[in-house]
Amino acid sequence: MIIAIPVEKDAKESLVSEHFGRSNYFLIYNTEEQEYKFIENSAAKSSGGAGIKAAQIVVDENAEVLVSPQLGQNAADVINEAKIKIYKAQVGTIKENLQALEEEKLKLLSEVHEGYHGN
Amino acid sequence: MGIKGKKIAVLSGKGGTGKTLVSVNLATLISEANYVDCDIEEPNGYLFLKPKNIKTEKVTREVPLINHDKCTGCKKCVEFCKFNALAYTSKLIVFENICHSCGGCMLVCPEGALSTKEREIGRIEIGKSSGVNTYTGFLKIGEPSGTPIIEKLLDRVSTSPLTSIIDAPPGSACTTMDSIKDADYCILVAEPTIFGAHNLEMVYDLVELFEKPFGVVLNKTLDGENPSKDLCVEKDMKILLEIPFDEELGRINSKGHILINESKKYKEMFGVLLNKITKEVGR
Numbered sequence: 001m002i003i004a005i006p007v008e009k010d011a012k013e014s015l016v017s018e019h020f021g022r023s024n025y026f027l028i029y030n031t032e033e034q035e036y037k038f039i040e041n042s043a044a045k046s047s048g049g050a051g052i053k054a055a056q057i058v059v060d061e062n063a064e065v066l067v068s069p070q071l072g073q074n075a076a077d078v079i080n081e082a083k084i085k086i087y088k089a090q091v092g093t094i095k096e097n098l099q100a101l102e103e104e105k106l107k108l109l110s111e112v113h114e115g116y117h118g119n
Numbered sequence: 120m121g122i123k124g125k126k127i128a129v130l131s132g133k134g135g136t137g138k139t140l141v142s143v144n145l146a147t148l149i150s151e152a153n154y155v156d157c158d159i160e161e162p163n164g165y166l167f168l169k170p171k172n173i174k175t176e177k178v179t180r181e182v183p184l185i186n187h188d189k190c191t192g193c194k195k196c197v198e199f200c201k202f203n204a205l206a207y208t209s210k211l212i213v214f215e216n217i218c219h220s221c222g223g224c225m226l227v228c229p230e231g232a233l234s235t236k237e238r239e240i241g242r243i244e245i246g247k248s249s250g251v252n253t254y255t256g257f258l259k260i261g262e263p264s265g266t267p268i269i270e271k272l273l274d275r276v277s278t279s280p281l282t283s284i285i286d287a288p289p290g291s292a293c294t295t296m297d298s299i300k301d302a303d304y305c306i307l308v309a310e311p312t313i314f315g316a317h318n319l320e321m322v323y324d325l326v327e328l329f330e331k332p333f334g335v336v337l338n339k340t341l342d343g344e345n346p347s348k349d350l351c352v353e354k355d356m357k358i359l360l361e362i363p364f365d366e367e368l369g370r371i372n373s374k375g376h377i378l379i380n381e382s383k384k385y386k387e388m389f390g391v392l393l394n395k396i397t398k399e400v401g402r
Contacts (some may be wrong), residue, residue: 043203046203047202048202048203048217048263049202049203049204049214049217050203052203052204052205052206052214052217053203053206055206056197056203056206056207059206059207059208074214074217077212077214078206078208078212081206081208081209081210081212082208082209
């Protein structure tokens with residue numbers, strides 16, 4: 001299973017980002033291979049539609065699970081279309097969230113906020 | 120000479136400075152004029168002019184229409200779109216409300232899988248208020264860009280022999296640029312605050328960039344310091360008029376009345392403004 005998480009820094013001890021579309025990096029974790037990598041979120045600097053572009057990055061990494069504190073409607077449309085499961089992240093580190101996911105303590109993110117779209 | 124057939128745009132860096140106050144009163148004073156409300160996110164000139172015999176026209180813009188049978192998922196369109204209005208999962212998805220109708224996706228698609236369809240984004244209303252022809256644009260809530268509405272509004276008065284007063288949207292973004300690009304003269308309206316001066320500088324930069332002749336109306340002025348006035352002195356901007364912060368004005372305006380119809384003092388004040396503008400435009 002491939003898990004994607006928006007994170008603040010490209011380091012193992014990083015905190016999970018408060019945002020999805022404008023997070024600094026994404027952690028891509030392959031549970032079978034026990035391999036992880038950080039990819040820069042090129043969507044973060046977009047003037048608009050950052051959530052859509054960030055979702056495209058997650059889709060292109062073949063993620064099957066997304067752990068994120070929140071998600072805008074547009075990003076959710078892309079993620080749902082790709083049939084990626086979305087879990088609500090807890091405030092904390094990558095490790096704490098991966099552990100919580102493994103112990104099935106994370107809930108599915110059913111409350112999707114409307115996004116903060118500007119021009 | 121004179122200002123017949125000329126286009127005079129009224130703009131400001133922020134909302135609530137008095138663009139509509141200046142525009143509506145100038146149009147009424149000229150009496151045979153066009154009043155064009157390009158503040159399409161919140162048009163309000165019609166509340167004062169109360170136009171009759173309104174004709175409505177829909178405004179649409181083109182957004183991509185996908186032929187899923189032809190799409191091979193190469194994602195060239197997704198990568199091209201600067202607004203991130205396209206995504207590809209197992210199929211191509213269009214976010215019409217984010218699309219800016221640039222048409223680039225259709226050009227880069229090697230399969231010819233993208234064509235266009237019309238999306239309604241708002242309307243214009245054309246009416247008459249005594250001698251003033253009113254043109255008002257309304258953008259639908261949630262639509263990102265109203266420039267096609269502004270283009271349609273300005274197209275309606277482009278060859279008019281009357282003076283057109285263009286009430287521009289606040290700020291200095293695309294819709295404001297579109298509103299002033301064909302203007303013969305610009306009036307910048309500013310408030311006497313530090314924030315007001317900052318916003319005045321933004322529109323000052325804009326009219327300088329567009330090389331438009333312009334003058335400033337200082338609104339809501341009080342005794343004491345006026346950062347906007349200081350900026351006018353610093354940048355050598357011509358001050359056309361100072362409108363005092365006045366309870367009488369506020370009362371008339373809040374009732375939706377037109378100032379110059381209710382007050383002789385203000386009719387004279389706007390008369391002086393119109394004379395100055397006429398001279399400036401004729402130069």
